Amino acid sequence: MARSKVSARDALLKVQRQREELAAEEAKLREGAAAELGKVLLECGAEVLEPAQMRQLMRQSMALGIEESLNRLASTPKST
Secondary structure, three states: OOOOOOOHHHHHHHHHHHHHHHHHHHHHHHHHHHHHHHHHHHHOOHHHOOHHHHHHHHHHHHHHOHHHHHHHHHHOOOOO
């Protein structure tokens, strides 16, 4: 018995279904990653920061790069 060739429409529907499954999996993994990062923040005492401050801090750190951000923080004199 000869196998019938998969139609382009069927292949497209399959790809769309896979894309939806991947999007759902990504959303689930993002939630898990957020929970893990939230725990780290709480361990560091970051709960005292306002969400807007945390967002600004992270955006600026990512723009500079993590290494550069850490270097700049390490070279900043501590105020007492």
